[in-house]
Amino acid sequence: MTVSVFNSVCPHDCPSTCALEVEIINNNRVGRIRGAKNDPYTAGVICEKVARYKERIHHPDRLLYPLKRAGNKGEGKWEKVSWEDALDEIAEKFLQIEKEFGAESIWPYNYAGTMGHVQRDNIQRLRNAKNYSNQYGTICSLIGWGGYVVGTGKLAGTNPLYMSKADLIIIWGTNAVNTQINLITHAMRAKKNGAKIIVIDIYATDTMKQADIGLIIRPGSDGALALATMHILLRDDLADRKYMAKYTDFDEDFAQHLADKTAKWAANITGLKEEQIEKFASLIGQNKKSYFRLGYGFTRQKNGYTNMHAALSIPAMIGAWQYEGGGAFHTNSDIWGLDKSIIEGDNLASKNVRSLDMCELGLILTGDKKALKNGPPVKAMLVQNTNPIVVNPEQGLVRKGLLRDDLFLVVHEQFMTETAQLADFVLPATMFLEHDDFYTRSGHSRIIYAKKLLNAPGEAKSNLFVINELAKRLNIVDKEYFSKNENEMIFATLKMLGDEKEQQIRKNSFLEYEDKSKINPFIDGFAWPDKKFRFKPIWADLLKKKKLQQNIDFAKMPKFADYFNINELADNEHPFRLATSPARSYLNSSFTETPTSQKREGEPSLLIHPEDARELNICDNDLVLIGNRRGEVILEAKIFAGLQRGILIAESLHPNIAHKKNKGINMLTSSAPIPPFGGAAFHDCAVWIRKYEE
Ligand SMILES: Nc1nc2c(c(=O)[nH]1)N[C@H]1C(S)=C(S)[C@@H](COP(=O)(O)OP(=O)(O)OC[C@H]3O[C@@H](n4cnc5c(=O)[nH]c(N)nc54)[C@H](O)[C@@H]3O)O[C@H]1N2
Ligand SMILES: Nc1nc2c(c(=O)[nH]1)N[C@H]1C(S)=C(S)[C@@H](COP(=O)(O)OP(=O)(O)OC[C@H]3O[C@@H](n4cnc5c(=O)[nH]c(N)nc54)[C@H](O)[C@@H]3O)O[C@H]1N2
Ligand code: SF4
Numbered sequence: 237m238t239v240s241v242f243n244s245v246c247p248h249d250c251p252s253t254c255a256l257e258v259e260i261i262n263n264n265r266v267g268r269i270r271g272a273k274n275d276p277y278t279a280g281v282i283c284e285k286v287a288r289y290k291e292r293i294h295h296p297d298r299l300l301y302p303l304k305r306a307g308n309k310g311e312g313k314w315e316k317v318s319w320e321d322a323l324d325e326i327a328e329k330f331l332q333i334e335k336e337f338g339a340e341s342i343w344p345y346n347y348a349g350t351m352g353h354v355q356r357d358n359i360q361r362l363r364n365a366k367n368y369s370n371q372y373g374t375i376c377s378l379i380g381w382g383g384y385v386v387g388t389g390k391l392a393g394t395n396p397l398y399m400s401k402a403d404l405i406i407i408w409g410t411n412a413v414n415t416q417i418n419l420i421t422h423a424m425r426a427k428k429n430g431a432k433i434i435v436i437d438i439y440a441t442d443t444m445k446q447a448d449i450g451l452i453i454r455p456g457s458d459g460a461l462a463l464a465t466m467h468i469l470l471r472d473d474l475a476d477r478k479y480m481a482k483y484t485d486f487d488e489d490f491a492q493h494l495a496d497k498t499a500k501w502a503a504n505i506t507g508l509k510e511e512q513i514e515k516f517a518s519l520i521g522q523n524k525k526s527y528f529r530l531g532y533g534f535t536r537q538k539n540g541y542t543n544m545h546a547a548l549s550i551p552a553m554i555g556a557w558q559y560e561g562g563g564a565f566h567t568n569s570d571i572w573g574l575d576k577s578i579i580e581g582d583n584l585a586s587k588n589v590r591s592l593d594m595c596e597l598g599l600i601l602t603g604d605k606k607a608l609k610n611g612p613p614v615k616a617m618l619v620q621n622t623n624p625i626v627v628n629p630e631q632g633l634v635r636k637g638l639l640r641d642d643l644f645l646v647v648h649e650q651f652m653t654e655t656a657q658l659a660d661f662v663l664p665a666t667m668f669l670e671h672d673d674f675y676t677r678s679g680h681s682r683i684i685y686a687k688k689l690l691n692a693p694g695e696a697k698s699n700l701f702v703i704n705e706l707a708k709r710l711n712i713v714d715k716e717y718f719s720k721n722e723n724e725m726i727f728a729t730l731k732m733l734g735d736e737k738e739q740q741i742r743k744n745s746f747l748e749y750e751d752k753s754k755i756n757p758f759i760d761g762f763a764w765p766d767k768k769f770r771f772k773p774i775w776a777d778l779l780k781k782k783k784l785q786q787n788i789d790f791a792k793m794p795k796f797a798d799y800f801n802i803n804e805l806a807d808n809e810h811p812f813r814l815a816t817s818p819a820r821s822y823l824n825s826s827f828t829e830t831p832t833s834q835k836r837e838g839e840p841s842l843l844i845h846p847e848d849a850r851e852l853n854i855c856d857n858d859l860v861l862i863g864n865r866r867g868e869v870i871l872e873a874k875i876f877a878g879l880q881r882g883i884l885i886a887e888s889l890h891p892n893i894a895h896k897k898n899k900g901i902n903m904l905t906s907s908a909p910i911p912p913f914g915g916a917a918f919h920d921c922a923v924w925i926r927k928y929e930e
């Protein structure tokens with residue numbers, strides 16, 4: 237037996253983007269996978285899911301051959317076909333649909349199953365070359381981006397490696413033990429150096445167990461906590477007025493706005509005690525070297541944009557950005573400045589093509605005119621890197637749409653997912669160790685290249701292969717880039733960073749991107765023309781930074797950093813509020829196929845407060861039915877005291893078929909685009925609950 241160890245990168249949709257050491261046994265099997273010790277951010281630590289990747293990559297259910305539907309949609313009858321035949325037939329059908337209904341009736345649809353820039357984003361080149369419908373990417377990070385950038389002007393922050401230098405770390409709305417374990421490594425280093433850790437969530441997570449102080453608040457109430465904190469900072473003269481005068485737009489109007497946002501006011505909204513809020517604020521005021529690690533979780537609320545902005549305003553008020561180890565971090569997605577035109581074919585794009593909101597998939601496929609932008613119906617889709625029937629909101633509509641007989645659905649996948657089961661063609665996809673790609677870290681500052689280490693099983697092919705082969709058959713004039721292989725794409729893109737940088741990546745497989753001369757990107761001011769952080773958000777200015785779809789008159793947005801009271805509040809009919817926080821051993825819908833993850837997660841369950849359970853006569857492990865006007869879901873109740881009354885948590889995402897009646901948690905979530913630029917409020921959902929009787 238020969239065991240060789242190679243460097244690689246975790247491709248999954250996780251801010252950590254861990255650098256890996258992968259054992260390859262006899263050139264054809266994966267052995268152990270470890271976190272790279274010599275990578276400063278990974279620091280030898282990775283999550284259990286990926287450490288056990290051999291279970292996933294050598295899984296007996298991997299898709300190996302192209303399949304064509306042989307029965308009715310979703311019936312599960314397949315005929316094995318050759319790649320040539322599959323590609324020919326798919327292209328022919330796309331051309332026919334284009335002729336009959338127009339190019340926009342075809343929607344190549346993707347998300348982030350792999351975060352590799354080539355394998356994830358090359359599908360955009362196809363959209364651009366063919367004038368197929370574009371995709372407005374709303375399912376994950378847009379809300380956090382908007383809420384952060386409206387304050388700072390740029391999505392960047394204090395390098396997480398500096399966390400160890402902070403005196404106080406506030407982990408806000410991320411359950412890092414589950415979702416990005418490396419954050420805990422660095423927070424624990426800070427703790428060893430004497431820092432205090434505060435965790436803010438809506439239930440007692442495993443991350444909270446690591447904290448000195450845990451604040452369990454009501455969903456969507458973060459803005460109120462942030463405002464009261466700033467009220468106290470001003471009241472007690474703990475704000476840094478000199479810093480604010482130089483580096484923020486702070487003025488008396490904002491001070492006036494905060495004047496009545498007392499701890500008492502916020503206690504009513506958050507469900508915290510006044511003393512907890514006072515203590516939180518005074519700890520922050522006394523520790524100017526505070527590091528605010530702001531997650532995605534608290535942005536998945538109807539008021540998500542404003543929650544992010546309000547929390548981000550606190551470090552600006554205490555001038556935390558002046559100190560090494562102080563400041564804030566959400567992600568680094570604006571630091572790279574990569575020119576991705578080779579991968580995405582920007583030069584081929586036409587301005588007039590519609591861009592469909594991916595969260596509205598259900599509405600789009602069921603013919604909602606507004607969601608279709610008054611354009612043609614969607615008649616064909618090519619799906620890569622995502623499993624919409626499980627992960628998208630309004631699952632009832634998504635299912636109805638995907639089952640349409642007149643929708644030609646092609647799914648390129650590693651497994652026969654629940655989405656693939658509804659396809660006309662299923663194409664087998666490679667996994668990260670079976671293709672080349674490069675990755676940038678949203679949670680850190682390296683570009684990393686990962687080369688192919690294994691041959692793919694059966695006839696599995698990469699995303700790039702599928703796009704290139706389809707392009708050849710779709711009468712595309714610009715052929716040059718549709719014939720490039722992975723490495724040609726990767727290094728042509730990296731070369732645009734300059735020869736020296738490209739050479740460094742070729743030599744070391746990574747490039748450090750951080751500007752080491754600065755302790756954080758905003759040390760000399762923020763990324764607006766006047767260099768000032770904005771407590772008064774100007775949402776319209778974000779339209780200059782990204783292609784965005786505005787869904788509200790900006791005048792209706794709060795004028796200052798604020799608590800925006802628009803959540804899906806409980807009412808008589810829906811007395812509970814549900815959040816779908818991430819499960820540790822599943823990553824969105826991925827890893828739901830691996831036995832150890834299944835074992836750890838067990839049945840889909842619902843955390844409920846003991847007193848709520850008692851009132852409803854619900855006991856531990858009882859089956860319960862929860863619902864709202866969008867649908868109903870069955871889960872197993874778990875009595876849990878670590879949340880406020882009236883709140884329910886369903887750790888997600890279990891496969892739909894793991895639930896009785898095959899209906900998953902996204903039956904209940906809303907696809908209504910949240911203000912001002914859209915996104916799904918996955919953790920903001922009013923429901924009723926009762927014991928389930930068979
Ligand atoms: N194991 C695992 N890892 C993952 C994922 C996964 O599904 N499973 N998903 C990956 C992806 S795609 C992403 S984007 C990241 C997301 O990672 P995170 O940034 O951690 O975001 P979320 O998963 O949305 O939720 C994080 C926490 O926010 C809490 N939360 C919900 N609503 C509120 C609120 O109103 N206020 C506050 N303070 N907290 C709230 C939830 O209870 C949850 O504990 O993780 C990635 N990593
Ligand atoms: N209720 C609820 N729903 C949620 C969330 C939540 O917190 N609560 N989180 C949301 C978030 S943050 C996100 S990002 C979305 C994520 O939703 P998805 O992007 O759908 O999530 P993944 O499970 O990461 O899905 C990826 C699929 O891509 C496939 N895949 C992986 N690599 C490749 C590849 O190289 N080629 C091809 N062709 N396929 C590949 C995997 O097998 C998997 O089936 O889900 C969202 N849905
Ligand atoms: S923590 Fe995230 S990036 Fe690291 S190995 Fe696990 S899933 Fe991958």
Ligand SMILES: [Mo]
Nearest residue numbers: 249375376377
């Ligand atoms: Mo995500």
